Amino acid sequence: MSFTRRQILTGLAGLGVVGLAGSGARYWLGRPADITTHDYELIAAPLDVELVPGHVTPAWAYGGQAPGLELRGRQGDWLRVRFINNLPEPTTIHWHGIRLPLEMDGVPYVSQLPVLPGEFFDYRFQLHDAGSFWYHPHTSSAAQLGRGLVGPLIVEEREPSGFRHERTLNLKSWHVDKQGAFTEFSVPREAARGGTPGVLSTVNGTHAPTLDLPAGQVVRLRLLNLDNTLTYRLNLPDSGARIYALDGHPVVPMPLGKEYWLGPGMRIDLALKVPEAGVELSLRNGPLRLATLRSVAHDEVAGDWPPALPANPVAEPDLQRAETLRFNFEWAGTLSTDAAQGGAYTFWQINGEAWDINDKTCADRPIATLKKDGHYIFELRNLSQYQHPIHLHGMTFKVISSNRRKIDPWFTDTYLLGKNETARIALVADNPGVWMFHCHVIDHMETGLMAAIEVV
Ligand code: C2O
Ligand code: CU
Ligand code: CU
CATH class of the missing domain: 2.60.40.420 (Cupredoxins -  blue copper proteins)
Structure with missing residues (x-):
């Protein structure tokens, strides 16, 4: 495929759209209220975050968050994202796990030209599959993902799924030192082995947070591994959690069991029957605590396990003639x-x-x-x-x-x-x-x- 710069509308028009001048904000998110499809203006820009208490980390953010803003759409609808690059370097967005036309796939020089600083690019594609997906650049990936350019893309089932409560848990370990400064995202001797790991584990950008869940309810936990390197050995002891989907796609519900190995880029949707108020569960990576799930009083009647999620319309391979x-x-x-x-x-x-x-x-x-x-x-x-x-x-x-x-x-x-x-x-x-x-x-x-x- 060959490209001309004309395929990308450039520069100042993009800045005008989001009205950066005057507001002082380095990002802005707009979602028109008068249309029924999900539209976003998503800005990538530097953002200082506090990962290590009392210290600043110069992260890069989507929509003013690192990990990025949660984008949502409904199965069958189109997702239209005007992506604006306010970073000091070229980037793209790849929509991980989404079946879309090549032009929207976000790979530089393969599906599009890189989006230069100050430019914008309109991504639009139909959401064929429901599930937990994500987005990230496909340029200078170790550094760009490492700095925080990773975000969830949730596609809701066309019909209500039976889950009335859900939480997205973005897993990421940051390459930072004790003062919150970035360390090398990729060290050759590590790249030649298991990959360069970050040291500070976070869920939704916070180290070992406590997340409140409604007592007695069944909650869908969408766990996304947005990490550069780590395979999380996920476990949630004494929870009776059940697996409902893997990497966006429904499975016959089954117990989580002892441990599930969630590699970089992978996702798992769990159903959790939240215990009585006051009980705490520990979401762990092997023996390490990632987050505490705390049950808080809730007055809805207790929920029961929803039925299996409906299958996505993926073509079935015929192994006989493959x-x-x-x-x-x-x-x-x-x-x-x-x-x-x-x-x-x-x-x-x-x-x-x-x-x-x-x-x-x-x-x-x-x-x-x-x-x-x-x-x-x-x-x-x-x-x-x-x-x-x-x-x-x-x-x-x-x-x-x-x-x-x-x-x-x-x-x-x-x-x-x-x-x-x-x-x-x-x-x-x-x-x-x-x-x-x-x-x-x-x-x-x-x-x-x-x-x-x-x-x-
Ligand atoms: Cu080329 Cu998340 O992938
Ligand atoms: Cu991908
Ligand atoms: Cu590998």
Whole structure:
């Protein structure tokens, strides 16, 4: 695809629209009240936040929040977002997990030009699937996501789902020191291993918050892993919580059990029957407390488990006639010589090829070409000692088998591929375009673990 600057309306007009001058605010959110669809003006801009008590962190925010403003739409409706870049550098928005036309996918030089400082870009697409999704840049990702440019996108079911209460919990660990200053978002020796972790865990931008929930009610907890690196080993002891959806897509409700591994980019929707007032539950990552869920008195009659959520309209792959493609994910640390010449580090590769984030032509050399409406099985082999949350843009796939665990097939956009695991996923290639296929550990993606898959 080629671009002209005309595709992006530029500059001052955008600033005029949001009326920055005079208000003193560095952001502004507008949502017209007189229309029934969900429209937003979303501004990315610097914002000082207090993550470490008494200290300032120079975050970057969407809609005046880091993590960003929660965008909501209803299944079947269009979402129209005028995105305004008031950052000091180019950026884009990618809508993670949303099945949309390529032009709206937010990948620089693949689906659009970067949105320059002072410019705006109108994203608009129809919401085919209900569920918990999110948005983030696809430019300088380690730093831009690391600074806080991550936000939830909630698509409500077309008909009321049976949940009357819900909370979104955005999980993110920040790369900050004890004074709240940012540390390196990506350190080469970490990028070559499990990725560079942040040290300060937060839920909705606060370390270990206490969240009040209505006693006796069933609450839908939407847990989103918006972190660059960490796989959260989620647990909610003694809660009896049930899983209703994974990565946006409904599953047959089942107990959360001991622990669920939520990799970067992944989401889980839980139903929690909130215990009697005064009881506290602990949401944890392994043994570490992420948040306290505190039950407070509530006068509605007690709720019961809602029925399973309705399935999304994702095409069912036919495994009998599917063609199998193989993808090997490998460590390639010794290839990293380009870095000496100022190029990108390449520690990782897919089928022997490392993506170079500085090379704007990589997407012209797709790693696989799928026939429109063809049925495919991808065999994903992890030949490394680290796990990789493997994510595909543009299409939703079904996880069908693994050599490491029992799979009850489910639809997703991200599969956490374990160490030395081989898993099979299947999809119908029903969305034409050039789609990124990458690990969502951001510094793996930026050091080679990305490829383009073309559907024609
Ligand atoms: Cu959240 Cu390219 O993805
Ligand atoms: Cu994505
Ligand atoms: Cu990875």
